[in-house]
Each structure stands twice: as structure tokens, then as C-alpha cells.
Amino acid sequence: MKFLAYLVSGISLGSIYAIIALGYTMVYGIAKMLNFAHGDVIMIGGYVSFLAAKNLGVPPLVSVLIAMAVCTVLGIVIEALAYRPLRSAPSLAVLITAIGVSYLLQNSALLIWGANPKAYTPVVSGTLQLFDGQLSISYISLLTVACCIVIMVALTLFTGRTKMGKAMRACSEDKGAAQLMGINVNRTISLTFAIGSALAAIAGALLCSFSPALMPTTGSMPGIKAFTAAVFGGIGSIPGAFLGGILLGVIEALARAYISTQLSNSIVFAVLIIVLLVRPAGLLGKYTQEKV
């Protein structure tokens, strides 16, 4: 029963990683950049929904919607100001800029909201008791898993079925060719950042519902973990990000429970390394060889 409890908490933690990783993977797929600022967008999302709930008194769901709107705009602005001018620049320059944006967001948050952790009120509270109370699952866990599945399915349908989604896939394969086919590449990339950032806002609210201490650095570690999850599943692949996120969460929860709390991150990273050695492009990624 205990194992089941750990498994459930692993899956719900993994669902949060998966939601963040979905945003990461979409942005990576199309812009071919490691957006290190993604984790900090999560943090901003957390703060916005926190403040909306506290100062405006809106219900939790509305506060999350407000956070999504703010993060969407933020994502588009970041892309337009910081990343778009570097479209043809070497990838390392974009990486450093992303790190700069990450510092900028963190330190802005530090200035505006201070370093003291804020106590975030969970979006939903209460727990579901199963097996005569032997296994308790919080509603927030259930909500997280549900959100994650809905988002995954919606994104798969969006990229597979809609015109915009197809444009997105075209851009991720070959920007030049997509442009020649009449696709507005800049707008497509903006849209991708908008979706990724909106997902980050949802992830922010869910993350803070789990561990209510909200700080300017809240997003960093989950950001890195979600990035790991995206690579784990095969970066650029939507089902891959989902699978990677869930697996990562479960491994982390079980490692923490049964092996060592201190080494839980190490174990997660060690599994990542082993997976990459066996499958160099992640679990569901495609490995392409350079043409000679």
C-alpha cells in the first residue's frame, strides 16, 4: 500500500514535469533552442495566480486563467525581443541569451516580490480516501494527472490535425522550406512560445499547489528536471515528453522513498544518462545520421 502511495505521488509529480516538458519540447522542436528561461516563466505564473487569488479575490481557476494570459504575453514578448533577433545566430549565443532572460526574470521577481517564500493556497484541497483510508490521494494529484493527460491529447490533436499545428511541424523540420510554402515562420514560432508559456503557467499553479513555498527560484530546479524529462523521452516529441515526465517523477519518488533522499536527483540523472547511452535520441526520439 505504501508503494502504491509513492507511485501515486510519483505520477502526479511526473505529470507536472510532463506539462513543463511539453512546453520545453515544443519550443525546442521548433526553435531548436534550450529555453532556460522556461522554468522562470513557471515561477512568474505561480506568482501571478497567487497575487490574483490574494489581491483580487478571484476563485483559483480564474487566477490560473489570469496567470496563463500573463505568461502567454510574457512568452511572446521574450521571444520577440530576445530570441527572434538571434534566429540566425549560433545556438550557443541563443543559449546564453536564454540564461540572461532567466536571470532577468528571477531578479525582477526578487525585486518586486522579495526573497521570502509566499504561502501559495492550493488550487483545490482535500484528499480522496481509498481502501478504508489506507491510501489517500489528494485531489490536487488527481487534477494534475487529469490536466496533464488533457493537455497531451490536445497538443497531439493540435499538431496533427489543425492547419496551425501542421505549420508548426513544417517549421520544425525546415524553416526555409516552410517559408517558401507560404507559412509565416515568425508567427508560428510566436504561437509555439505562447502555448509553451501558457502551459508553464498551469504547471506553475499546480507545482505551487504541491509545494506551497513560492520563491523567485521556485522554477529553476523543476525547469531543469523537466528539460531532463524532455530529453529522456526524446526531445521534440510530444508523447516522449509525456512519457519522460511521468517516468522521471516516478523514479524520483521511488528513489526518495527507498534509496536516499539526498541522492534522489542523482538517481534521476543517472537513469537519464543510461537511457541516452542505449538510445542516443531518448526513448521516443528519432536518431538521424549525418548525410555524407
Place this chain on the structure above:
Amino acid sequence: MTAGSLKNQNPPGIWDAKMPQDVRVRRDPLVPVTRTSFLPERDADKTPILECIDLGITFGGLKAVDNFNVAIGRTEIAGLIGPNGAGKTTIFNLLTKVYQPTHGTILLDGKDIAAMSTAQINRAGIARTFQNIRLFHNQTVLDNVLIGLHNEMEYGMGSAILRLPGYWKAERIARERAMEYLSLFHLEGHAEELAGSLPYGAQRRLEIARALATNPSLLLLDEPAAGMNPSETAELMENIEKIRDTFHIAILLIEHDMSLVMNICEGIVVLNFGRIIAKGTPSDIRANPAVIEAYLGRKGAKTL
């Protein structure tokens, strides 16, 4: 210019001096020479430098190259021709182990190279150029050739960092030799320029110089004349023969320029859909109906 005559009478002195012939003295044949292909008369009594036996590769069910049997003489200039997509570059990739053959044997100077990596094959004696030029673009022309001379220099990391006398000596000799290779291709004036800034034709010449610097016994040239104008092509033809005559090596080239192939190649292999459809001397090939059909289609073959 008569194709296939070894112009040993007038070697440009420096090469013989710098490149002692003993480097190229080969041991006795291990594998009995029994094959259907022909070799130039002067090479007939020696082990062929390259022998492919039933070489083939399959990409996901598609036989990109199949049943490829060829032998190349030690000082032969051979041509590999065929329509686009026939599998010519794939064969180069198989010979240099960029791709692992699915089946078949490659004998380099009588030795099986199955277990070797790309780098080891180069050290064993095959050098190549690429269809889409692969220079070290951000490095100077001279450095490109020096990288080709990598395995000709011998000093360890320790002497490199401490700048021991061995370092200075090896570097000086390598630089002199690199300049000689460059001058063979009229590139000595561009030594300090970035390789990427050279015009297209010069980049192709530099790639050949770099390949030659690795001291090969077989040189593979992938479309050396692509993108060259007629006068550059003419010069290239002279150069290819000059390379063979001065270094006494075999050259296998892929080329679409038929006048070049017919003029300088002694043996020609024609490939279509991954299979050899004809082998022979230029005059054999010119008269072969299967070749004409492959290039012009059935209808074109009839009208000719």
C-alpha cells in the same frame, strides 16, 4: 595526352626526394588473384590495390549497392560512373567505412579491412574527397593540409605542450611538405587564408591536396570537376595524371564529366540501381548498349 601512359621519364624532382619509394613497397600477395576484371598491363603481375568482392549494403530493405566486384591496379586511374542515385557515393562510403557494408569483402592491398574504422582505413592507405566539399572551413589553407599530415608527424602531447625539440622539428618538416602539396595545386599563395574563403574550384583542389597529404595508396575523388569551368577541368585532368605519375598511386574517381572520364580513366565501371552494368576500357564503355540505355533511356538507345 595518351591515357594510361606512365610518365615516369619526367618526375618533378621534389616529390621523389621527399617521398621515398620504399614507403610504397608492398609485401607479397596473400590472396590469389583470380577475378574477371582486368588490370592495366603494368599492374597485372602485382596485387591489386583494391579488390571488392560481392560488396553490398541494404538500407531498410532497399539494396543500395549489390554484388559489387571490382579490382583496381596499383597505378590505375579508374572511373566510377552512372546516373544520379546509382549508388556511386555509397560505394565510396562503404570503402571508407562511413557505412558498414551489409555483405561482401574489401581487400586493400590484399588485406581485409572489415574490422577497421574510417580513421584506420585512411592510415591503411585510402584517402578521399567529398562530393559536398568537407574542408575545415574556419582554419587556414595551410592548416587544412597540416591536418592531413597529422599521422605523418610523430610527437606526443607532452612535447607539444613543453615545446620540446621534437615538436619544432616535426612542425618545420610538416610545414615544408604542406607548402609543397599546396604548390602542386597552385595554392601556395593562399596558405594563410581561411579555407572557407577560397573560391569553389580552389576548395576542391585543396581537398585533394589534403587527401594526398595523408600519403594514400588509393585516392578516391568524388566528382572532382563538379562546378569547374572547362579550363579548370582541363587543368584538373592534368593534375590527376600528375598525381598518379609522381606518387605512383591508384585513383578511383566518380565523375559526370564524360570527356574527363573518357580521357584519363584506364578502366571504367558503370553503375545503375546499385549494380554494375558494364566494366571495361573507355572504348568498351562508349560502345556498350547497356550504358547508353542507362544514360539515355531505352528510346534514346534505339535512336543512337
Place this chain on the structure above:
Amino acid sequence: MKKLSKGARSDLITYAAVILAFIVVSVLKSNGSLNRSQSGLLVPICCYIVMAVSLNLTVGILGDLSLGHAGFMSVGAFTGVITAMSLMNVIPSVWLRLTLAMIVGAFFAAVIGFLIGIPVLRLTGDYLAIVTLAFGEIIKELITCLLVGVDSEGLHIIFNVSGSKTANDLKLLEGGRVIIKGAQGATGTKTIASFTAGFILVMIALVIVQNLIRSRQGRAIMAVRDNRIAAESVGINVTRYKMMAFVTSAALAGAAGALFGLNYSNLAATKFDFNTSILVLVFVVLGGLGNIWGSIIATVVLYILPEALRGFANYRMLIYAIVLIVVMLATNNPVLKTYREELRAKFSRKDKKEAADT
């Protein structure tokens, strides 16, 4: 050599500039022009210069993005501290102990670099980056679990996986001392690092990296970076040279770490986290990939900048972030880039003309 090549000349200029800077700073220090906090920056700056120069070998020369360079610094720092502290009673000479600590630090970092290199160098691009990041984090957590003490019987080491053990479990004899206390890191370290030692280490790192670049090994490493397939086709053993660059880089980072560790009486493993790796990477990228001289300048400027901005208190990291973004945007702006190239072309033409005249 009758005429120095352009590269050799710039190497010599780098050495001269570093020596000159050392002399100037030493004079300023001895006549009291530097205050306490300023002179406190000197050793860390030297360490970070070595870090940047060594990371440039991996990222700039070899062309593989590493996000875990701080991990090697960490290995060097803690093995170096253990060495120096456990030999305190055996070797009285500070210089000898410091040298030994740096050699041991470099050695262990090189060993770890080799072990990590086996899996890492089979990957490419962003996958390689994430795995180096992962290794950096793993090293950090492993050191957090470490309890080390020394007494007359020798070293006592506990690997505290469960997190339940404390320094008392080391069971040190009378007169023994605890060197590393788990999450607290190295405590009570006798600080023996000095600016002169830092300067010497910088010079050694420069000699190693610059001489390596201008050798057949260095050319092979750059060939692998520029075109792996072409490098293989001219007989270069790609794995061997990747490993050579990676391990050399790790060893230098280890030596820098040892010096760094012996500069602070207390040092936690969390100091060498992902952010430190990124900090060094920023030095390298802003200084210019493959540009050793640039790495030095960028390190000095960017390390001093946040300190100089102390007056702005909370705004300093914000300003730092903005500077970072603006510099990246400006250096990669196509218009400015063409302008710069034109300027450079003009200068080089002038150079050639002068050369032709003489």
C-alpha cells in the same frame, strides 16, 4: 624561426599581458591601494580564469557544449582540501602542500573527466550538454553525502547515503580533525591559497592550452570540431582527441578547484552547482569561442562587474542580466556584424600593405 606566425605572436602577447597585470596588481596590493574586499577577489578571479580557459578548450576548441564544468572544479576543490589538510602535520611547507593539493585535485578531476568522457563523448549537441549537466549535479550530490576526517591513523571516510550519520560517526582519535562535513562541505580549512599561486596556475593553464592548440593534437581537435567526418577521413582518431581535450580541460578545472577550495575556510558543495557552470560558460561565450585571450578579459570584467555594482544593491544582478542579453544581441546583430567585418578587412588590408612595403 625567422618570423613568428600570427597565432604565436598573439600567444606571446597574452603571456606578456598576464604577467604585466600580475605585476601591476601586486604593486597595488603591496602599497595598500586595494581594500580588503578587492584583494579578496584576486584568488577567485585567477581560479575562474583557469576555469574559463579550460572550458574554452571543451566548448570553443573541441566544440562540445559542457554544462557541468563546475563538477570538475568541485572534485578538485574537495580532493585538494583533503590533501592539504591531511598533510598539514607532515609537510610544513605551504607551497609544497599547495602544489601537491593542486596536482591531486587535477589528477582526480582528470580521472572523473575520463570516466564521464566515456559515455558523454559518444553523444553530440544538446544531448551531450544535458548529460554534462546531469554529471555536474550528480557530483554535487555525491559530495554532499561525504564525511571525511583525518587523525593519526590516517583518513576516515564515510559515504553518508541515508543522511543519518554525522561527523561523530567518523570516530576520530584525539587531535583528529573533520575536513568535510556532508552538506556543510569543507569546514575549518586552513586557507593557504595566494594570489601568486593563482598567477602561476593561470600561466600554466595558458601554456598548456595555447601550446596544445598550436600542435598536431590541437589541430586534430579543431578538425573534429569543424567536420567530424572529414577528420576521420584523414585518419584522425576522433574519440582519442575528444577525450584528450575533455580530460585536459577537466584536469585544469580540478587544479583551479583545489586553489579555490584552499582560499576559503568554509566551502559547501552547493557552491559548485549548475549556476557556477553557467557562470563560467558565460565568460567563455562572451570572451569568444576558441579565443583564450577573450576568455581572460571576459572573466575579469564579468567577475568584477557584479562586485562593482554592489552600490546598486538588489539591482546589480538585474543589471548583469540585462548586460548579458544586450551584449549577446549586439554581438550577433547582422548589421553590426557586417560593419565589424568591414572594419577588420580594412585593417588587415592595411597590415598586408605595410608588410609589402617593408
